[in-house]
Amino acid sequence: MNARIVISEFMDEQAVDALRGEFDVLYRPALVDDLPALRSALAQAQALIVRNRTRVDPSLLAAAPGLRVVGRLGVGLDNIDVQACRERDIRVIPALGANAQAVAEYVIAAAMMLLRGAYASSAEVSAGGWPRAALSDGLEIGGKVLGLVGFGDIGRRTARLAQAVGMRVLAHDPALPADSPAWAGAGVGRRDLEALLGECDVLSLHVPLNAATRGLIDAARLGRMRPHAVLINTARGGVVDEAALAQALREGRLAGAALDVFEHEPLGAGSALAGVPRLLLTPHIAGVTRESNVRVSSMIAEQVGAALREAG
Numbered sequence: 001m002n003a004r005i006v007i008s009e010f011m012d013e014q015a016v017d018a019l020r021g022e023f024d025v026l027y028r029p030a031l032v033d034d035l036p037a038l039r040s041a042l043a044q045a046q047a048l049i050v051r052n053r054t055r056v057d058p059s060l061l062a063a064a065p066g067l068r069v070v071g072r073l074g075v076g077l078d079n080i081d082v083q084a085c086r087e088r089d090i091r092v093i094p095a096l097g098a099n100a101q102a103v104a105e106y107v108i109a110a111a112m113m114l115l116r117g118a119y120a121s122s123a124e125v126s127a128g129g130w131p132r133a134a135l136s137d138g139l140e141i142g143g144k145v146l147g148l149v150g151f152g153d154i155g156r157r158t159a160r161l162a163q164a165v166g167m168r169v170l171a172h173d174p175a176l177p178a179d180s181p182a183w184a185g186a187g188v189g190r191r192d193l194e195a196l197l198g199e200c201d202v203l204s205l206h207v208p209l210n211a212a213t214r215g216l217i218d219a220a221r222l223g224r225m226r227p228h229a230v231l232i233n234t235a236r237g238g239v240v241d242e243a244a245l246a247q248a249l250r251e252g253r254l255a256g257a258a259l260d261v262f263e264h265e266p267l268g269a270g271s272a273l274a275g276v277p278r279l280l281l282t283p284h285i286a287g288v289t290r291e292s293n294v295r296v297s298s299m300i301a302e303q304v305g306a307a308l309r310e311a312g
Contacts, residue, residue, distance in 0.1 A: 003308045006041045008032045009051040011073060012297035019301050023047075023308065039063035046311075047304050049073060052284065053265075056080040061088060069093060069307040071300040074287060075154075078209045078236060093303045097153050098295040099287035103206075103234050104157040106260065106286035108165065111146070111202045113280065114230040114256035115139040139201075139228070142166030147200025149193065149216070150207040150235065151176055151186075158204060159188050172196045197224040202232065209236035219244035222254060230256040234286040237262035243272040249279055260286040 004024045007016065008031040019025050026045075031038045032053045042048065042064035049071040050056060056070055061084055070080060072094040085092050113119045116138035121131055146162045148155045151173035159169045170189040176182060183190050191199065193216075203225065207213045217231070218241045225231070231254065233240050242263055248254040256278040265284060267273065273281065287296075 003046040004044050005047040005049065005304065005308075006031070006038075006045045007049040008038055008054045009049075009073065011049060011300075012294050014294070015297035015301040018298075019305060022305060035060075042067065047071065047308055049300060049304060050079070052076060052079050054079060056085070058084045061085070061090070068311045069304055071095075071304040073296050073300055074099060076208060076236060091307050093300065093307065095296040095299045098299045099292040100154045100157040102289045102292040103154050103287045104161050106234060106282075107158050107204050107232050108141075108161045110232050110258035110280060111144075111162075111204075111230065112141050114232075114258060114278070115141055115144065115202070117256065117278070141202075144168075144201040145170060145199055147171070147191070147196045147203045148188075149173075149196070149203065149205045151182065151188065152206060154234075155204075155206040156182065156186055158206070159186055163187065167202075170196055170199060193221070194224060197221055198226070201226065201229050203229060204232045205235040205239055207235050207239060209238045214238045215241055217241065217245075219247070222248045225254060227253055228255045230254070230258070232258045234260045237265065246272045246276045246279075249276050254278075256280075258282070260284055 004026065005019055007025065007027045010029040011027065016025060016027050026041055031041060039060065044066065045064050046066050047069045048056065048064065048067060051073045056079060058081060061067065067090050069091045070085060072080060072092065075094045075096055077092065077094060080092055082092055118135040118138050121135060124131055142165060144167050146167045146169045148159060148169065148171040151171040155171060162169050170191045172191050172193045178190060197203065216239050222244055245257055249257060258280040260282045261284055273279065
C-alpha cells in the first residue's frame with residue numbers, strides 16, 4: 001500500500017474496490033457531514049475524492065499536508081478552491097463527460113413534462129377527479145425551440161437529443177468562438193443571451209457558477225422570456241435568482257420551471273420556492289443515475305490512481 005485515499009461522499013463500490021486493490025482507502029460517505037472527522041482522516045492522505053457537497057477550501061487543505069490529488073465525482077468545481085490547490089501543486093480531476101448523457105436526458109424529460117403540463121394530476125385523478133379539459137392544452141416538444149446557455153459537452157449532448165425529438169436548437173456561449181466548428185457541426189444557431197431569451201420555448205442552463213454567471217438569470221432576463229416558455233436549471237443554483245423565478249411563476253409570466261440545483265442545498269425552511277405553482281424540484285440528481293455513477297466513479301478511480309502512481 002503506497003498511498004492513502006479518502007472518499008468523503010458516495011461512490012460506486014466496484015470502483016472503490018478497484019482502488020483498494022492497490023491503495024489504502026478510507027471510504028466513508030458520511031464524512032462530508034462530519035468535518036472534524038474528515039480533517040482528521042486527511043492528516044495522512046495523498047488523495048481526496050468528493051462529489052459536490054465537500055468544501056475543499058483552504059481550511060480543509062490545511063488539514064491535508066500530503067495531499068497530491070483531488071478527484072471530483074462530477075464536473076462542477078465551485079466546491080473546490082482550484083487556485084488554492086494550484087498553489088499547493090495539488091491536481092484537481094473532474095469526471096468530464098461521464099454524466100453528460102444523464103443530464104441531457106433529464107433536461108429533455110423535464111421539458112416534455114413542463115410543456116405538456118399534465119403530469120401532476122395523479123392525486124386528483126385517483127381521487128375521482130377528471131381534469132381532462134383543464135389539461136388538454138399542453139404543448140408538444142416537436143417544433144419547439146430549445147435555448148442552451150452554455151454549449152460544452154453537456155449542452156451539445158442535450159442539443160442532439162433535442163434535435164432527435166424535432167426541436168430546433170439555439171445556444172449562447174461567449175467562451176466558444178463564432179468560427180468554432182462546434183456550431184456548424186451541431187446544426188445549432190449561435191445567439192447572444194438577450195436574443196436567445198426571446199426566441200426559445202425551453203431555456204436550459206449549462207454554465208459553471210462564477211462571478212460572471214452568478215445571478216445571470218435575474219428578474220430582468222426572466223422578463224424577456226416568452227410567457228409560454230419554461231426554464232430548466234441543472235447547472236448551479238446561484239445562476240438563477242430564485243425569488244425572481246418564484247414571482248414570475250406565481251404571476252403567470254413563465255409557464256413552468258424545473259430546478260435540480262439551488263443557491264443553498266438542501267433548501268431551508270421558508271424557501272422562496274415553497275408552494276410555487278408549475279415548479280418541479282429535484283435534489284441535485286440530474287447527473288446521477290446507476291449508469292452515470294458507474295462511469296463517473298470508474299473514471300475518477302482510474303485517473304486518481306494514475307496520478308498517484310505518477311507522483312510516486
